[in-house]
Amino acid sequence: MLFSGGLDSLAGAIDRLNEYQDRSICIVSHRSNSTVTHTQRALIEHLNSKYAQRVKPYGFECCNRNGLKSKDETQRTRIFLFSAIAFSLCSYYKKHEFYIYENGITSLNLSKQVDVINARASRTTHPKTIGLLRQFFKLFDSEFNIIAPYYNKTKAEIMNVFERYGEKDIIASSVSCSSSRTKPGQAAHCGCCSQCIDRRFSVFAAGLDEFDAPYATDFITRLPDNDHNETKQRLYNTLRFACREEISTQYDFMGKYPSELTDIIEYWPGKNAEDKFCEVYSLVCRYGDSVFYAATRMRNQFDNLLQPVNKNSLIGIISDRMYMKTPFFNRVEEIDAILKNSIPVSFQREKPKSENDLNDKVEALLNVHEQFTREYPVIQFGASSYRADHGSGNLVIECKFVRGRTSPSKASEGIAADITKISEDYGVLFVVYDPDGAIANASTFISTFEQKRKNCFVKIYR
Secondary structure, eight states: BBSSSSHHHHHHHHHHHHHTTTTOOEEEEOOOOOHHHHHHHHHHHHHHTTTOOOOEEEEEEEOOOOOOSSSSOOOOOHHHHHHHHHHHHHHHHOOEEEEOOHHHHHHOOOOSHHHHHTTTOTTTTHHHHHHHHHHHHHOOOOOOOOOOTTTTHHHHHHHHHHHTTGGGGGGGGGGOOOTTTOOSSSSSSSSSSSSHHHHHHHHHHHTOOSOOOOOOOTTTTTOOSSOOHHHHHHHHHHHHHHHHTTTHHHHHHHHHHHHHHHHHHSSSSSSSSHHHHHHHHHHHHHHHHHHHHHHHHHHHHHHOOTOOSSSSHHHHHHHGGGSSSSSHHHHHHHHHHHHHHHHHHHTTTOOOOHHHHHHHHHHHHHHSSSSOEEOOOOOEEEEEEESSSEETTTTTEEEEEEETTTHHHHHHHHHHHHHHHHTSEEEEEEEETTOOOOOSSSHHHHHHHHTTTTTTTEEEEE
């Protein structure tokens, strides 16, 4: 079996050692750095001491030792490397299968988090990946199989293995963190990466949080203090995915992830496509339930009613119900927090010379915090095309400058025209700079356009 030293693979090893008490297991591990190697060695020593030396470790190294950083730090090919090593060992010992223990939600890899989108997290154990590898290895051994026993389990459900076999005390010794080399302090977990977040929710959902390891950052009570808070975004995305607002029915689920589900269902165990789809949706629903059960336990344990809520924490996110708002809303709020202070200061001595000058300044202000593209790539609208002032992902920004003899109606006309050109799949933020207060009733001006379409936002700065 493949063994990383995280909770899922550790649970898998414990599962097999207890299920097959007359057999040994060979665990295949990659020694990527000294912290991981130390963790794996300690866990193996514990398992061997408790299970009669039945764990046979095979560790291999594939590290760059010349001090240079890799050009591409994604993890796209690691499963091919790991599985090739495992297959080689199976071939040598005349075995026809190896095991991969990973929870189903991580394997499905639906885009609930930024790490998934930018490929920092790979499709290592995705059903299609496992299916294609299985077909590939069958070219060399027609009887060969790759088995993923936890394909239909949430991480919280896997935690029951530690309770069932009296292994709760070993939970703290496992390491799930993806930032083990760059984390601050002495704790084995950074507390900020997607793996740490999933781990904390799972142990709280399983009621085993008292046995968990310490974290360098405790996101429950305090998030890292920085302007571009990726941890906050990960927590927000996790809660939003869990509440299933956009996938409250199976029909919605298929509508939101049509291509992803096509790949998953084709390689999901079973014969009937409808049954497989129902199993996948049930897994996602159970995951959502576990996240909110965990969040409720976290709030009950850490929310001190005699003290004000720290808005920069998971407790703050929960109490403000931020996860019930659209993703665009929260991004716009973050951008507004930057511009509402910086635009008045930038132009306190000299107003922009033109709308292009305003766009130059907005571009500079935004790119200190997040990469936005000026003159955003063309968006097709029927036979015509449209190019926004700024854009990042599916959010575009248009700037309007109300100046001199330019009446507010000119800005209104520009906004109204732009709204019709931008697809409903995009969020749009209109940044209106009105230094002289030409827009008499700002709230009416804003609501006029925000009511016209979903995910349309208007911010006026003076």
